[in-house]
Amino acid sequence: MFIIDSMDALIPKNDADKGLDEAVKVAGGALLTSTLCKRLALRTSHNGHIALCICQVRSKVSVNPYAKEDAKLSNNSGGNALQHYANWILEFQPNHYKSSKFFGKDKEVPIGHNCKIAIRKSMTENTGLVVEYPIKYKSENGSVWVEKEIISQLGAWEMIKKSGPWISFT
Known part of the structure; x- marks a missing residue:
């Protein structure tokens, strides 16, 4: 079993050495999550392993609470990669x-x-x-x-x- 706590704390290698005043990759966490899931999904399931990824919950502030929104499976951060690759999503x-x-x-x-x-x-x-x-x-x-x-x-x-x-x- 592999446990990654927290996916939101992972930083792309190119952004790790940058200072606070330098621009970092936009949606770098989502890209990193997607790449990680692509590389781990087949290997973990083929070998009978489990990858447990823990994410933070992000709140979305909407201007109009009555506006129609896309139905989202979960409110985790890191883009939609975890939702597509995961077999189970548990929300505490x-x-x-x-x-x-x-x-x-x-x-x-x-x-x-x-x-x-x-x-x-x-x-x-x-x-x-x-x-x-x-x-x-x-x-x-x-x-x-x-x-x-x-x-x-x-x-x-x-x-x-x-x-x-x-x-x-x-």
């Missing part, structure tokens, strides 16, 4: 909302939060699906909150019934 949603956090007895300090991942592109019919899983802070055996996840899934499958703090099996 922000979790700074109070509704995504779990609080302990004191109701002040959060003890965990729900992590939301939107599947923007997949090789199956999962495109558009939003997946949530609980993260527990200061956990000894990893941060995925397995107990809460199991209870949530049992409730979703109607195998248990939750009533306040009580759980009954159906």
